[in-house]
Amino acid sequence: MKSWIASFKRSFPKSLYRFDSKTVAIYSTDAWLASAAPEMVCFPKNVREVSAIVKFANQNKVPVTARGAGKGYVGGCVPVKGGIVLSLEKMNRILEINREDGIAVVEPGVITGRLQAEVKKKGLFYPPDPASLKDCFIGGNVATNAGGPRCLKYGVTRNYILGLEVVLADGTIVNVGGRTMKNKTGFDLVGIFVGSEGLLGIVTKITVRLIPHPQSRGAICAFFGSAVQAAKGVQLILEAGFLPATLEVADRLTLEAVRKAMGVSRIPPSDAYLLVETDGTEKAVRSDLKSIEKILFDLKPERVQKAFGDQATERLWELRRQFSGSLRATGMKKLNEDIVIPRSRLVDLFKLSEKIQKKYGIPVASFGHAGDGNIHVNLMLDPEDRKQKANADLALDLLFKQVIAWNGAITGEHGVGLAKMPWWSLAASPELRALHRTVKKALDPKGILNPGKFV
Ligand SMILES: Cc1cc2nc3c(=O)[nH]c(=O)nc-3n(C[C@H](O)[C@H](O)[C@H](O)COP(=O)(O)OP(=O)(O)OC[C@H]3O[C@@H](n4cnc5c(N)ncnc54)[C@H](O)[C@@H]3O)c2cc1C
Structure with a gap:
């Protein structure tokens, strides 16, 4: 047993950590291929506990890898250097939904889909929609700057984060940003932590921006003989001045797999697919759908399906959701x-x-x-x-x-x-990589946060 473990056990209550083999196995992987076992998994319930654990880790040079729901696709929360996996799953409260201010304050372990459903009850909208939203955490979304189909019109997670509470590598608790729509006090430090993949700090509280929920939605899906036509459809719709909520495509091989899984009658023998969703007032949605349908018809699609309203639009999405x-x-x-x-x-x-x-x-x-x-x-x-x-x-x-x-x-x-x-190193220039190292060194000089990753 590593020497720090005995010291950790003396310093913290038993209810805070586990290191039985079953727990360790579960917290060794995510949705990608890699797996590496931590020595211990911690389950803090509040920011004070996160701060105390990280401070201990920093003093004892123990790796700490933050973990949301473990639904990442790149091995981001896999603790390649062992040490502590810091699971945020018990910090799962929605602390506030404020209609007047158009914000919500949440803990990082809140499931993204749950946040969306709760704010919708108040007529509000949190648009970022990763396909994993029924399982992944908002904290994981912040750390990966998650996107989804609706990003075309609404942007990615970063565009909805107003403020963060972050535990730094030495255990310091800091608040960056705030709860206003604009805030230019100092650097954009919210932007440094969003997308930082657990390498710069542990996110323990998030203030998100909410917008009015669109009244209505509708969609058109079109099947084409070639990907060239589908791609042309994308350009023509945007060139005509429409900004749909989503514009999704699929190629021949994807459609073949769906045909096998769902039955040939539901999907024509086409080589490409385009799904367009628009949202807004009922009148605007109906009028947009009409114009977009005309644009698509000019491209001579092999089949077109149209839907108006929540339920019918969801039914059109059923096919898209089968791709993976x-x-x-x-x-x-x-x-x-x-x-x-x-x-x-x-x-x-x-x-x-x-x-x-x-x-x-x-x-x-x-x-x-x-x-x-x-x-x-x-x-x-x-x-x-x-x-x-x-x-x-x-x-x-x-x-x-x-x-x-x-x-x-x-x-x-x-x-x-x-x-x-x-x-x-192919994707980032030497200067850009050096800048990443400088930021990492400034915020985590001992390199305890999610070590073994790209910086
Ligand atoms: C079926 C499926 C569909 C998906 N679709 C999409 C999609 O459409 N769009 C998209 O963007 N992604 C998608 N993903 C990928 C994944 O769901 C997202 O990356 C999501 O944001 C991960 O959240 P998580 O809570 O599971 O994070 P985890 O996988 O647990 O962690 C991801 C990273 O964030 C860090 N981290 C987690 N929580 C914190 C915290 N509180 N503080 C600091 N660092 C933290 C971890 O160390 C790790 O580096 C999909 C995944 C699956 C399995």
Whole structure:
């Protein structure tokens, strides 16, 4: 047993930590491939306990890895250097929903979907909508700057964070930002902590901005003979002056997987799919849908479906929500990348997927948020095929190099974590990496927070 563990046990009540093998196994992984065991998992219930644990860790040079719901896709909360996993799951209270001020104050362990449902009861809207929202925590969303389909119109998590309470590496508790819509007192330190993947501080309280909930929503989905037509649809809708809430696309391989999973009758034998959702007043939604439908009809789609109102729109979304599950149901190992490209490169990206497929023998299924260029490129690996496994990194190398050459980014919402670490130096210039090291050193001089990651 490591020497610090005896000292920890003397300093803290038993109810605060566990280190039985079952607990350790659960807290060793996330939704990606990596796994590493911590020595101990702590379950603080308030900021004072978080501060005391982090202070102890700093004094004893023990690694501390913050953990939300463990639904990350890049191994971000995997404690590669052991030490303490600091689970925020017991800090799960919604402390305030204030209609007049348009804010909510929450603890980091609140499930994102729960926050959305609670504020909706008061006519308010928290727009960021990662597909994992029924499970992931708002604290994890802050630490990864999570996105989702609605980002095209509403922006990412950062755009809704007004203030944070953060425990720094030495245990100091600090508040950055506040609860007003604007605040230019000093640097934008909220922005430093949002997306910092647990490397700069532990987020213990979050003040989010809420907006009025849209009165109404509607959607159109169109199936096309080629990805080129779907991509054209995206451009034409935006060029016509519409800003839909979401503009989602899918390619042939994704549709094939869904056809297998849901039955052929529900999905025509088309090669591409586009889903457009608009929201706002009832009148505006009806009028937008009419105009968008006309734009899409001009592109000669093979099938179009339209929906108005919450329930009907949700029914149209059912298909979109099957993409990930259907690809997994093929029995292949799905390596989900979340690259971002300038929107004009959408067709080039689909061509690149085909090239990767031919060159490395790995099927590539792509779908995602076409409106903001954030596409989930899924390498579908046969678990039995050793050659494919060996080729996966080469395929990713080709993908990421091309994305960077197009002035895109290797990750739009999942973060760097462990998964993208091999490409960190490709994606960030030497000066940018040095700046990251300077910030890290200033805030965490002993390097105890989530060590072994990209900085
Ligand atoms: C099915 C599925 C669909 C998904 N869809 C999306 C999507 O549409 N958009 C998207 O952006 N992501 C998506 N993700 C990825 C993932 O859900 C998000 O990254 C989410 O924000 C992770 O939240 P979490 O609570 O699970 O965090 P975790 O996985 O527990 O942690 C993620 C990172 O945040 C750090 N962290 C967690 N809590 C804190 C805290 N309080 N203080 C400091 N650091 C902290 C951890 O150390 C780690 O580095 C999806 C994942 C799955 C499994």
